[in-house]
Amino acid sequence: MTAIHVQYYAILREQAGKSAERIDTSAATAAALYDELATRYAFTLGRSQLRVAVNDEFCEWTTLLSEGCQVVFIPPVAGG
Amino acid sequence: MSAFEFSHVPLDTQALQASLQDPASGGYASFEGWVRDLNEGRAVKHLEYEAYEALARKEGQRIVEEAITRFGVRGARCVHRIGDLGLGELAVWVGVAAPHRGEAFAACRHIIDEIKHRVPIWKKEHYTDGDSGWVNCERCAAPTVDGHHSGSEQGHHHDHQPAPLTAPVSPHDSPVPDYSRQIVLASVGVDGQKKIRAARVLVIGAGGLGVPVLSYLAGAGVGVLGVMDSDPLEASNLHRQTLYSLQDVGRPKALLAAERLRALNPDVDVRPYVQRADASTLPTLAAGFDVLVDCSDNFRTRFLVNDVTVTLNKTAVIASVYQYEGQIQVIQPGSACLRCVWPTATRDGLVGNCAEAGVLGPVPGVLGAMQALEVMKVLLGTRSPAENAVVLFDLQTLQTRRLKASRSADCPTHCSGNDLAEAKPTDRGILENGPLIDSLDRARALGLAIIDLRDEQEVTQEPLWVLHRHIPLVRLLDDSSVLDQSTGYLLVCTKGLRSSAAVSTLRERGHGNVYSLVGGIAGLKERSTPR
Incomplete structure (x- = not known):
């Protein structure tokens, strides 16, 4: 299991009911982690509508997770 | 006429x-x-x-x-x-x-x-x-022209004559803008103020984000400030759009903003555009500005601003808000653009806007003020940390996070060369479908100039009720050099036959931007008659 710090933005925050959490996961990639969390929180947005950033840098969904890394899930927002 | x-x-x-x-x-x-x-x-x-x-x-x-x-x-x-x-x-x-x-x-x-x-x-x-x-x-x-008359050759052109930078105000003169509080900053100075004055900034959207952007840029003395917004003011806007008043509800925001901003700083040439930003209006307008500030409230406009910025090699400052959160990104020639970050254009309706999701007034206020600040950094030549990045603000917890982004090799906007990427098929719609247009309102929305092709007698009997030029068909085909290649034209006749023929001929001669009014004036009257 890997300990990871996760942060949610916009509608993901609402659906998760929290803006950040520390979780232990067996997911190896950012994609696998999102899928796991999407099941847990019933996220309505698919991965194609989001971006993921690991350690403050936008990256591919195939990026491997490492112990203690910071993962941010973020959709674009439209309000103005 | x-x-x-x-x-x-x-x-x-x-x-x-x-x-x-x-x-x-x-x-x-x-x-x-x-x-x-x-x-x-x-x-x-x-x-x-x-x-x-x-x-x-x-x-x-x-x-x-x-x-x-x-x-x-x-x-x-x-x-x-x-x-x-x-x-x-x-x-x-x-x-x-x-x-x-x-x-x-x-x-x-x-x-x-x-x-x-x-x-x-x-x-x-x-x-x-x-x-x-x-x-x-x-x-x-001019109410305050200096002394000498005798009809000397004063220029006929419209030169914007700004006030001196830090003129002292005597109690008897009408006050003049005083930029001393920003000029005193080492990063501004007199040279910086000149850069601000020389700038032409177009703000798309005069709402929650647009109001602080416009107010601060007008206050700072930006030379030309464009305000593009087609919406009238609604009472539900006022909690976050503090430039306006309750009594203004129903009036176009672009005009209201222009009035307020001219009062705030008469030194600024404020240009209101009561127009929707779409693929037929924005590229032409944007060409005359240096920096675009996206303050819209929908993805369609936001991606269009991005595409126009990249295509025209301009700079854009893009921001958006969602409840207590905001995102800001600065796009410079060569930097990561919005589609480098979000390659799949998100559709409106998937993630809420202010009307759907709700917003506290100061949230767009904060993000709009930041946009104004980033614009000033750009004008002053200071590097913006929001370039090649998306900066996220969580105003509930007051946490900021800067996510690095880089120019994507697969970015649809950067890869599309001079094409307006996805904006074209949907926004140009009718134009792509052919040379026919079915209403004068549509023509106006597309910015087409109207030409009446009928002969004198027909015109006298049934004058056209909208602004137009009268060039009889024969004369137009004799000398089509009267058509300006950069303007679009709607040709109008009685039943749409002559206009259709003229459009075919003119298009063969290379005038691609001409259209025919379907059914002519008779068709318009028929369609407007209640059944």
């Missing part, structure tokens, strides 16, 4: 007003300029107007057409007298018809001001003491 004309005989204002009658116009505003008995302390007996008619007519028409596009009014005309006029006689008339009074007043004011500044008209004043002198009419418009 032309948008701008000269008349050697007294004007019939009733007939002029009637020529603008239009069932869709709920407001009509007019201005009349009369011959006054006094000019600069000298008693005037009568005067003569003279103009370089060919040149003046062209410039006058351009001004009226500009006003129609800029303010979205339905019709406008101006007629100027030429020749000898007595005291009290009507020298110039402007009339504007529009759906609402706000646009009508604004367009009317704009037309007379621009006519006075730009159209080469001269008047010879005959004074009661027997003396006389030529006076450039530009002098009539």
